[in-house]
Amino acid sequence: MPPPRLVLPPPAGDPGGGLRRSYLRLVTLSSTLRHLDQLLAVSLTSGHYALDPAPATALLLRYASLRAPPRHLLRLFRAFPCPDRFLRNALLRSLPSLRLHLLFPSPDSFSFAFAATSLSSSCSSRGNDAAAARTLHGLSVAAGYAADTFVASALAKLYFKLSRGDDARKVFDAAPSPDTILWNTLLAGLSGSEALEAFVRMVEAGRVRPDSTTLASSLRAAAEESHMAMGRCIHGYGVKCGLAEHEHVVTGLMSLYSKCGDMDSARGLFDRMEDPDLVAYNALISGYSVNGMVESSVELFKELATSGSRPNSSTLVAVIPVYSPFGHELVARCLHAFIVKARLDADALVSTALITLYCRLNDMESARSIFDAMPEKTMESWNAMISGYAQNGLTEMAAALFQLMQELNVQPNPTTISSTLSACAQLGALSLGKWVHRIISKEKLELNVYVMTALIDMYAKCGSIAEARSIFDRMDNKNVVSWNAMISGNGLHGQGAEALKLYKGMLDACILPTSSTFLSVLYACSHGGLVDEGHKVFRVMTNEYRISPGIEHCTCMVDLLGRAGKLNEALDLISEFPQSAIGPGVWGALLSACTVHKNSDLAKLASQKLFELDSENAGYYVLLSNLYTSKKHYSEAAVVRQEAKNRKLVKTPGCTLIEIGDKPHVFMAGDRFHPQSEAIYSYLEKLTAKMIEAGYQPVTEAALYDVEEEEKEHMVKVHSEKLAIAFGLLSTEPGTEIRIIKNLRVCLDCHNATKFMSKVTQRLIVVRDASRFHHFRHGVCSCGDYW
Numbered sequence: 001m002p003p004p005r006l007v008l009p010p011p012a013g014d015p016g017g018g019l020r021r022s023y024l025r026l027v028t029l030s031s032t033l034r035h036l037d038q039l040l041a042v043s044l045t046s047g048h049y050a051l052d053p054a055p056a057t058a059l060l061l062r063y064a065s066l067r068a069p070p071r072h073l074l075r076l077f078r079a080f081p082c083p084d085r086f087l088r089n090a091l092l093r094s095l096p097s098l099r100l101h102l103l104f105p106s107p108d109s110f111s112f113a114f115a116a117t118s119l120s121s122s123c124s125s126r127g128n129d130a131a132a133a134r135t136l137h138g139l140s141v142a143a144g145y146a147a148d149t150f151v152a153s154a155l156a157k158l159y160f161k162l163s164r165g166d167d168a169r170k171v172f173d174a175a176p177s178p179d180t181i182l183w184n185t186l187l188a189g190l191s192g193s194e195a196l197e198a199f200v201r202m203v204e205a206g207r208v209r210p211d212s213t214t215l216a217s218s219l220r221a222a223a224e225e226s227h228m229a230m231g232r233c234i235h236g237y238g239v240k241c242g243l244a245e246h247e248h249v250v251t252g253l254m255s256l257y258s259k260c261g262d263m264d265s266a267r268g269l270f271d272r273m274e275d276p277d278l279v280a281y282n283a284l285i286s287g288y289s290v291n292g293m294v295e296s297s298v299e300l301f302k303e304l305a306t307s308g309s310r311p312n313s314s315t316l317v318a319v320i321p322v323y324s325p326f327g328h329e330l331v332a333r334c335l336h337a338f339i340v341k342a343r344l345d346a347d348a349l350v351s352t353a354l355i356t357l358y359c360r361l362n363d364m365e366s367a368r369s370i371f372d373a374m375p376e377k378t379m380e381s382w383n384a385m386i387s388g389y390a391q392n393g394l395t396e397m398a399a400a401l402f403q404l405m406q407e408l409n410v411q412p413n414p415t416t417i418s419s420t421l422s423a424c425a426q427l428g429a430l431s432l433g434k435w436v437h438r439i440i441s442k443e444k445l446e447l448n449v450y451v452m453t454a455l456i457d458m459y460a461k462c463g464s465i466a467e468a469r470s471i472f473d474r475m476d477n478k479n480v481v482s483w484n485a486m487i488s489g490n491g492l493h494g495q496g497a498e499a500l501k502l503y504k505g506m507l508d509a510c511i512l513p514t515s516s517t518f519l520s521v522l523y524a525c526s527h528g529g530l531v532d533e534g535h536k537v538f539r540v541m542t543n544e545y546r547i548s549p550g551i552e553h554c555t556c557m558v559d560l561l562g563r564a565g566k567l568n569e570a571l572d573l574i575s576e577f578p579q580s581a582i583g584p585g586v587w588g589a590l591l592s593a594c595t596v597h598k599n600s601d602l603a604k605l606a607s608q609k610l611f612e613l614d615s616e617n618a619g620y621y622v623l624l625s626n627l628y629t630s631k632k633h634y635s636e637a638a639v640v641r642q643e644a645k646n647r648k649l650v651k652t653p654g655c656t657l658i659e660i661g662d663k664p665h666v667f668m669a670g671d672r673f674h675p676q677s678e679a680i681y682s683y684l685e686k687l688t689a690k691m692i693e694a695g696y697q698p699v700t701e702a703a704l705y706d707v708e709e710e711e712k713e714h715m716v717k718v719h720s721e722k723l724a725i726a727f728g729l730l731s732t733e734p735g736t737e738i739r740i741i742k743n744l745r746v747c748l749d750c751h752n753a754t755k756f757m758s759k760v761t762q763r764l765i766v767v768r769d770a771s772r773f774h775h776f777r778h779g780v781c782s783c784g785d786y787w
Helices: 018-029 033-046 053-065 070-078 085-094 109-122 127-142 149-161 165-174 180-189 192-205 212-225 228-241 247-259 263-272 278-290 294-306 313-319 329-341 348-360 364-373 379-391 395-407 414-427 430-442 449-461 465-474 480-492 496-508 515-528 531-544 551-563 567-576 584-597 600-613 618-630 634-646 677-693 709-717 720-731 748-761
Strands: 655-660 663-668 738-742 765-768 773-777
Touching: 018 033, 018 053, 033 053, 053 070, 053 085, 070 085, 085 109, 109 127, 109 149, 127 149, 127 165, 149 165, 149 180, 165 180, 180 192, 180 212, 192 212, 192 228, 212 228, 212 247, 228 247, 247 263, 247 278, 263 278, 278 294, 278 313, 294 313, 313 329, 313 348, 329 348, 348 364, 348 379, 364 379, 379 395, 379 414, 395 414, 395 430, 414 430, 414 449, 430 449, 449 465, 449 480, 465 480, 480 496, 480 515, 496 515, 496 531, 515 531, 515 551, 531 551, 551 567, 551 584, 567 584, 567 600, 584 600, 584 618, 600 618, 618 634, 655 720, 663 720, 677 720, 677 748, 720 738, 720 748, 748 765, 748 773
Parallel strands: 738 765
Antiparallel strands: 655 663, 655 738, 765 773
16 A cells, blocks of 8 residues: 655745655656756755755655665664654664654654654564564554554564564464455465464455455465365456466466376466466476476476477476486486576576485585575575485584574574474484574574474484473474474384374374374384283274374384284284285395394295395395304305305494584494594403403394304404493593484393493493484383393
């Protein structure tokens, strides 16, 4: 809503108003800051500037439209001795940041609306801006403008920009008669399902008539939720209201049908358009890309290019095959070349799409090259690069990039924080995770459910299950992902009973469990030895919630039975699974159980299936060889090892990480490269002697070779986890908790040795291996020797 037209009496020195009209016309005709400076100089010299607020207001607005520095606008304002309300509002409207003192002495609705818009243009979700928004809101209420829809719309938009949706809804609810613009502001700010509910309320109320913007926002929400039925209802409503042919609405419908996979309907809408504009082309190209129809997307892009229309950055973002990169590497490279030739490689949106594309192709070198070449890095580009590193297993690079971001004083957003916490969780980097936690507190992000869920996951995977539970219990807005993270964390730490209690609490809270929920519960039952409970949960999943078991669910069930020694029952269950759910993981779980329970007959069957499904996985050969070795079938073990050697398969070397202070230290088996290597081995010898006095006996079954028993004892003595624990004990004060991370499953001897280490040193030792956590205290492991 524009401010009312200025109609002021001419100043005393300009009886007919001719001078004013001349000034106003010259202001309008000025096209450069230099023109305006000349006009201002004449006005100041003649003394006319200080007499008439109308030209002064016009001059200030024209300076702002030509991007004059804010300090220049403030000088113009201060040069006027008695600024009126219009001049104040013009300044509020033009400044890129809020200055509350400019509201007074006599603010009106435009003052508050312009002030909110000014703050919105420069704000972030940081605490200072949120406090300024609340102050402005309070002042508008005190001045009696809570019911003004113009003010309410500006304030609601500001709160949405600050990610404070609850406050935006309060502003909306305080307006007794919201108009179409205020409803549209609400719809644009809400997420998918909430926006759809608001649209239904608006239509049912019947007090205001929706416009094309209303329908476009509602269609966006329906597309976000992939809610085809609701989208069709909006489409029908648009036809009834005569709004369905509006360009924004048609484009919104195309996006909806594309998101829901109905490309025929989307294409039909496009073909019926008399003269589709660039936005329509972009919507359809994006639809093809999202649905994996890369060839159709590229063909439409070619049609657009040959029609004489110039593709913009949105076109290129749409056609880049981010959603289906594999198999289209050549298309990706050609598009990249086109982008460079068109000189659009400096565009932030295009560069970010290319970064995402190369990250998904695991071409991290190309992705980083594009990122480094960006003249101005956006938050989205930082997020794409950090998450790309994390998702491709380059967790140290992800953490390092986040640290660089902090050094450059770039404020992270919830997506950045979540990606970095994911990297910390994979690394087991607790000290780095705690540092990120402090940043979360500093940036006031504790109310973001996704950030707090990522924090729960990080603490759980870094061994601090108590801290994870504390954060979970303090959360007011838990969603299904939060519950899943906590259930999974308990399972990871072998706390099956606690995981089941959480699962029941989730159901009592009326949170609908997902496929991931059941996977987390089954995993917890498997590692807790809760066979009957696991069976019951599996039946509930398939029978009551009609969730078809996937490969991971079936693997958990086989693991559950196998760990409990019910190998034949596990084999029978495999025969009942759908063929699509039987993958290498299922047979791998059975083989692992056969190794633990020394069942070589079933192990042969499981290994045959595995060598058919995943013949290049060295781990399966190691398991079978270990089984034969433990039963002293050395010739058969040798045959298995030779087969792996013939295939040029290499066993993943075991390594263990320990953090001392903020510095990580990594050990390999028999490692002599650490600077304190001599002291570590000397301490380990003395510690082993004390352990033997306490009853420790080396378990040499895991030694793969037919060698003398004394040599086997030496082989298991120098495993990486023992070296890491010895270094941790040497480097910390008595009573300090020791935490280590092993990249493979901890062997039987190391598990047994760690129990005695905790006993003779009176330390809590937390070990994270490839499958779970072990908490060793007073010679006992939390897994109950069931892992």
